[in-house]
Amino acid sequence: MAKFADVVGYYRPYRKIALLSITATSVFELIDLVVPYTIGQILNVLSGQSLDSPLQRAIAGVATLIGIPVNQILSLSVLLAIIFLVTVVRAPIQPWISSWFHWDIALRSRRDYFRKALEKILTLPLEFYDENNPGRIAGRIARGISNHTWTYPEIAGQLIPKLIRVLGIFVIICFIEWRIAILFLLSFLLILGFSIKNLQEIMKKEERLDKYMENTESRTSEIITNIKTVKAFATEATEFKRQNQRLKRELKVVDYRIHKSYIILSTWQKTVIQFFVFTVLGLTLAATVDGQISLGHFVTTLTVSSMAYSELEPISNLAEVFARRYASMLRFHEFIQESSGKDANGLILSENTLFPSRSYQFTGKIELSKVSFGYSSDRLVLQNINLLVEPYQTVALVGRSGSGKSTLVKLLLRYFEPTQGRILIDGEEIRNLDVTAYRRRLAIVHQEVDIFNGTILDNLKYGNPNATFAEVEEACHIARVTEIIQEMPQGYNTVVGERGVRLSGGQRQRLGIARALLVNPDVLIFDEATSSLDYESERSIQLAMRSILGTRTTIIIAHRLSTVREADKIVVLDQGQIVEVGTHSELLHREGIYHRLHSLQETGELI
Numbered sequence: 001m002a003k004f005a006d007v008v009g010y011y012r013p014y015r016k017i018a019l020l021s022i023t024a025t026s027v028f029e030l031i032d033l034v035v036p037y038t039i040g041q042i043l044n045v046l047s048g049q050s051l052d053s054p055l056q057r058a059i060a061g062v063a064t065l066i067g068i069p070v071n072q073i074l075s076l077s078v079l080l081a082i083i084f085l086v087t088v089v090r091a092p093i094q095p096w097i098s099s100w101f102h103w104d105i106a107l108r109s110r111r112d113y114f115r116k117a118l119e120k121i122l123t124l125p126l127e128f129y130d131e132n133n134p135g136r137i138a139g140r141i142a143r144g145i146s147n148h149t150w151t152y153p154e155i156a157g158q159l160i161p162k163l164i165r166v167l168g169i170f171v172i173i174c175f176i177e178w179r180i181a182i183l184f185l186l187s188f189l190l191i192l193g194f195s196i197k198n199l200q201e202i203m204k205k206e207e208r209l210d211k212y213m214e215n216t217e218s219r220t221s222e223i224i225t226n227i228k229t230v231k232a233f234a235t236e237a238t239e240f241k242r243q244n245q246r247l248k249r250e251l252k253v254v255d256y257r258i259h260k261s262y263i264i265l266s267t268w269q270k271t272v273i274q275f276f277v278f279t280v281l282g283l284t285l286a287a288t289v290d291g292q293i294s295l296g297h298f299v300t301t302l303t304v305s306s307m308a309y310s311e312l313e314p315i316s317n318l319a320e321v322f323a324r325r326y327a328s329m330l331r332f333h334e335f336i337q338e339s340s341g342k343d344a345n346g347l348i349l350s351e352n353t354l355f356p357s358r359s360y361q362f363t364g365k366i367e368l369s370k371v372s373f374g375y376s377s378d379r380l381v382l383q384n385i386n387l388l389v390e391p392y393q394t395v396a397l398v399g400r401s402g403s404g405k406s407t408l409v410k411l412l413l414r415y416f417e418p419t420q421g422r423i424l425i426d427g428e429e430i431r432n433l434d435v436t437a438y439r440r441r442l443a444i445v446h447q448e449v450d451i452f453n454g455t456i457l458d459n460l461k462y463g464n465p466n467a468t469f470a471e472v473e474e475a476c477h478i479a480r481v482t483e484i485i486q487e488m489p490q491g492y493n494t495v496v497g498e499r500g501v502r503l504s505g506g507q508r509q510r511l512g513i514a515r516a517l518l519v520n521p522d523v524l525i526f527d528e529a530t531s532s533l534d535y536e537s538e539r540s541i542q543l544a545m546r547s548i549l550g551t552r553t554t555i556i557i558a559h560r561l562s563t564v565r566e567a568d569k570i571v572v573l574d575q576g577q578i579v580e581v582g583t584h585s586e587l588l589h590r591e592g593i594y595h596r597l598h599s600l601q602e603t604g605e606l607i
Helices: 003-009 012-031 034-046 053-066 072-089 094-123 126-131 132-176 178-225 228-231 237-289 295-336 405-412 435-439 456-460 468-476 482-489 506-520 535-546 584-590 593-604
Strands: 366-373 382-389 394-399 420-425 442-445 521-529 553-557 570-573 577-584
Touching: 012 132, 012 366, 034 072, 034 295, 053 072, 094 295, 132 178, 132 295, 178 228, 178 237, 178 295, 178 521, 228 237, 228 593, 366 405, 366 593, 382 405, 382 577, 394 405, 405 521, 405 553, 442 506, 456 468, 456 506, 456 553, 468 482, 468 506, 468 535, 553 570, 570 584, 570 593, 577 584, 577 593
Parallel strands: 394 553, 394 570, 442 521, 521 553
Antiparallel strands: 366 382, 366 420, 570 577
8 A cells, every 4th residue: 555655755766866956945945035134124224223233243344344434325235235146146046956956856756667667567467457457557657657747846846945934934033023923833833734634635535536537547448449349339329428427427526525625725724814914914013113123124024924924825735736646646656566476576677688697498398287277266277287298299279268278378478377286398397487588488379469559570570679581581481471561562661550450360360470480489379369360361370380380389279170180289178177188080089078169160050
């Protein structure tokens, strides 16, 4: 669970320079108070009243230094020189000491945490993405980092220095008349204390709202992703109505609960502030009439107290802005604190270590010994799996939907760890291997091949950026991609669009096979590579697969049994267990589950 300390810790790497810049900005806020104080002293000089003793000594020192007597002209000149120093001379210095560093820290932290967020995205377990869609994740990251970036310059550059300025004003008024200073301090503590208490209640509402808005954004992302399905079922009006209702509820909460609470708080603040401004005016005027303070001190007290009370509104506004952003910043840190997947243990992500420090070369001998696994502890998906795959052998995994075929491959790729049992490659348990180096020796072609928005060549070389063009052409020839390239307007440089929308399903599959071949894997996996294709596309994929068989260990998950007839070994799974093993002809002769599945497909009946 994220806490306030996590929000503050966002800027921890730059705490030294942050402390320096906040201190410098606060000093400049205090220096601003010199002007109204000096103007009050000028008024004393003009009205013939005495200056404060520190200034008298300073002016006397200047007179001695330049060898002239103390007079009105000298006093005014010294006071004007002080104003010149704290206004004109400091003007070109302040932006570099305060504004530059405030934004420099915010922007550097933004870069650091985008990098951390990317690292978290790459190391989270797969089940996290089953529960959270891309829109939800991207929205949480974007809002959290954006609000952090904007908040630091406002809090460090304005809120803290303004509070320091108020403290400095208290000291000045205390020097002039301590009783007015006590009233001033108590009024500030009252207003700030009440405001903070109310803001804490509002922040709880903001947190609930942020979660609700995250769900709305998530649904919008799903609509965009599944827009073809929405249009196919003509549910545009339904989706619009659902999202419109959510937006109305959001507005109701934002406008009538949260924003209204801010307005009520602001109304209370303004009323109380004006009351105390008037009270300080009356007390200061009374003290001046009684001769307790000079005319210059009257002007100074009234000016600086008005400055202090005028700071309450921007302080409150900054506190309100922080309250509005706090929930999304907490939600971002909750994301950063998500536990990484077990498969990411020991994984180091760095631009200097794009490739693992060690490499493997396998013959492709795979052994599963008494392997059991369940996504939840109370239900096993795989039970007591024992399987031996010899080097360069082609093994097919078949069975009804939900029998555990794809789960078995996920275990082989180390997306998950077995609940029981061991998986070995060339006699070594895979959990003991470097996960990155291990996965680089495997390649998989999924049922739905993921294509990035770039050129065909970029997608082909995704797993092996250093592949030569000759190697690309060879892989494309084996996977029958060359004929696709010839049809493209710009050949290999053709941009395929988001998720490869400009390619057909069969074209994406063949491109996926070529991409897998380019990494020259020791184990190649086809996960339902032809199940969603038409027969012509399926035939092209089968021809591509046939040219690969025997060149490396190949594992085929197939729904269409025509794909696996030439496999060296067919493994039939049912309810998470291996029930049959053999060649195509052997399994047909046994007349078991495989024979039944084959017969149903031959007759065109549903399985």
